[in-house]
Amino acid sequence: MSQKIDLDHGRFRQIIRGKIKQNLRKYISQGEMIGRKGKDTVSIPLPSVDIPRFKHGDKQQGGVGQGQGDVGDSLGQEQDGDQPGKQASDRPGDHLLDIEISIQELAEIMGEELALPRIQPKGTEKIVAFKDKYSGIRTTGPESLRHFRRTYRQAMRRQIAMGTYDPKNPVIVPIREDKRYRSWRTVPLPQSNAVIIYMIDVSGSMGDEQKEIVRIESFWLDTWLRSQYHGIESRYIIHDAMAKEVDRDTFFKTRESGGTMISSAYKLCAKMIADEYPSETWNIYPFHFSDGDNWSVDDTHTCVELLKKDILPFVNLFAYGQVESPYGSGQFIKDLTEHFDDDERVVTSEIKGKDAIMDSIKEFLGKGK
């Protein structure tokens, strides 16, 4: 059931979005927001958006209460309500407002803030993506959309109210205020298939911090892409010297040790694409995160070959994110750049720390592929 309040509520949410945008980096790099199972909303503290007024300062004001207690007894610090417990100060905006927002919405805000382009869906079936629907009446609009009947009805109503309507000689002359116009809204109808294949290096050189960064980044990538496609599929591959497919939970939590053979992951990825996702109808996004430390030059060579032959021809985008690590050599990104510098389908990004996550996301998705 639609309510009147929905409009005002929508306005309020819009204002909130603006506020969130200003502090987005802070929220994005917070790890605790993600990984909560079964909860698709988060609660974030925002500076109050309330309207300022001339008010008494809290501390000098005091108040009156009723009940037990001796002079000097504390009434506590942690209370709701207007007075006790609210830590007053004269900095503006220090009253925090807890706002609940869906992660989906947060990703959209991120998209707006980073000016991420809407992704162009590929595939042969490019069905009309937008449709206009006439859904209401407004008092302003172009003459071509004037609603004849409503306009005259309004004019008649006005004339009756003014007492200038004569039933015997029913002449109705609309004036500007009487005019009513049709109004419309645009309904988007996106329709396409997409799959994201995440690959992560879980070898011994990837420490907890590196994992955290990958976790946060892939979380936001995932959320953003989900907001772009309906019914998106995600696959998760972890690898050290061997690669295997795992579920989402394991993907983010596993810590293994051992050597690194990146080619193992690429092989699995290529197989996945070949077997399950025909590129004519699927938008495919493989993302690979590693610290850039590969086992051998030979293996790197194999990776390049695999990419050239079995992966790149089929995907929208191949993204490689390299997390800075104290142990890794960081060589792999250089090798990739050397071979694929002029290939638009390959995007690489070096992630220096948590603060760089936003920039890295921008590098990955900024092309709108």
Added chain:
Amino acid sequence: MTIKRFPTYLREMQEQIEGYAKDYGLDFFPILYEVLDYKTMNEVAAYGGFPTRYPHWRFGMDYEQLSKSYEWGLSKIYEMVINTNPAYAYLLEGNSLTDQKIVMAHVCAHVDFFKNNYFFSKTDRKMIDGMANHASRVRRHMERHGQDVVEDFIDTCLSIENLIDPMSPYITRTRAPRSPGALEADEAQDNSGRLRAKGYMDSFINPPEYLEAQKKKREDEAKKAKRRFPEQPARDVMRFLIEHAPLEPWQRDCLEIVRDEAYYFAPQAMTKIMNEGWASYWHSKILTQKALTAAEVIDYADANAGVLATAPGRLNPYKLGVELLRNIEDRWNRGQFGKEWDECDSMDLKRNWDRRTGLGMKRLFEVRKLYNDITFIDEFFTLEFCIDQKFYAFGFQERSGNWEIMSRDFKKVKDQLLKQLTNRGQPVIVVEDGNFENRSELLLRHVHEGTDLDGGQTRDTLRNVSKLWTRPVSLLTRIDNKGKLLRCEDGTLSERNAEYPP
């Protein structure tokens, strides 16, 4: 909002309760009940009880907070009633019948209060239409000028919605200027400060130089008075801005709308304690003496205790109001008033004082007609009541960083209580000069009564006032016992020391 038919069993209940209420002498407008589900209830509550308000995000914010607080089980709106004729009241769907009974009795008393209390006598009883008209005016402005522009401007207006003169509907602040004819007659009668003297002494007592000096002085004074703008400091800052700020017609209209609504709601803030006390007094009287069945007593007691519960550091207006009314009833029943009572010093005598005057009920109805919270507390909040009800004053203790009980001293408690009721707890801000320093700047003055203004909010509000005035705006106030002049020019704020009081 779907209109549901008001169920028969509730209608019967309404007739029964209203019958009891009328028997007790309550006199109310016809009441129309609507049963709402909690979502609609929250919506209506966010709109201040009205079905239609102008579009504004803050209603959405209130709605979100109400809904969340309901969903988390922190609060529930049992009842709502608005001051109109007929009065509209809302019942929450799914409440127990006992609850609905309490609410109906409570509502009868509220409506009786709206109808009879003097401070509601100037409010528009057709405010449902009023609000709807405001809404369509604002919508029209939005269509013409854009939603963002108009909504932003309303934000600015709301920022000063508390700068009205809530007593102005009931008193005359400024006398109409005397007609020029009368002034001239004055002039002729007493030409320029001549002292009374017998004819032969006149040239000594009123020498020409003296007369000349007197005349000049008076002219200067007259000139000065003329230069003062406004002539008297203006309490109603909103009205001053409506009349004198260089606003577009649609802006002026928005400001008027916000001001009208502020005046409509003002009496509710001025009589919160009395109004809630009165309603609680009657719901408990009607229910316990008439309407309850034996099976409902426990549920009633539970609900009633919830309404009247107190928490440390918070004043429950329901509790204070109902206890004070009962105290008045008891005192007037036993003749505890008048000169003899006031002058009696013996606590023992006072405790057992009973003249069997039986005037309690009569006095209660007088009180509900003529008083507002301030006069109510000022006159009836007595030492005995204060002790009996365990009142205390609390404040913020810098040393411990805690809110603490400061005093149980009667005078301090009462002073504190009156202070926080004065001007509905809002600071008094007046327009001191509309042509400050002869540069068509605006000077506001905070009438400091012991409490500083909240710094951050003050600065933001000052910015908003200067948006309305379009020229720099200054505010004279006192911070930490020093006079300060805050000035806002083009959105930038400066601060300098100044004389306070001026």
